[in-house]
Amino acid sequence: MPVLVMHGEADQVVPFASSVPRAVDLLKNGSLKTYPGYPHGMLTTHADVLNPDLLSFIKS
Numbered sequence: 001m002p003v004l005v006m007h008g009e010a011d012q013v014v015p016f017a018s019s020v021p022r023a024v025d026l027l028k029n030g031s032l033k034t035y036p037g038y039p040h041g042m043l044t045t046h047a048d049v050l051n052p053d054l055l056s057f058i059k060s
Contacts, residue, residue, distance in 0.1 A: 002029040004057045006050060008038030033057075 005027070007020045014020075016034070024030040033053060038046055 002031065002057075003027045004054070005030055005032045006042075006053070007032070007034050008040060008042040009034050009036045010038055011040040011042075013040040 005020065005024050007014075007016055009016055020032065020034075024032045035042060035046070035049070043050055
């Protein structure tokens with residue numbers, strides 16, 4: 001089963017470099033989509049952008 005990891009590049013709670021590449025590598029079918037300038041709470045603050053991306057991933 002494919003897994004999508006979505007991460008804001010401006011996340012100060014979970015910094016990208018220290019966690020995200022490792023998380024994706026640990027997933028058997030992981031893929032990564034990053035969002036420049038997006039914060040940790042991006043699913044709330046940028047739902048208009050992320051929801052269509054999630055739907056597209058689910059449909060693929």
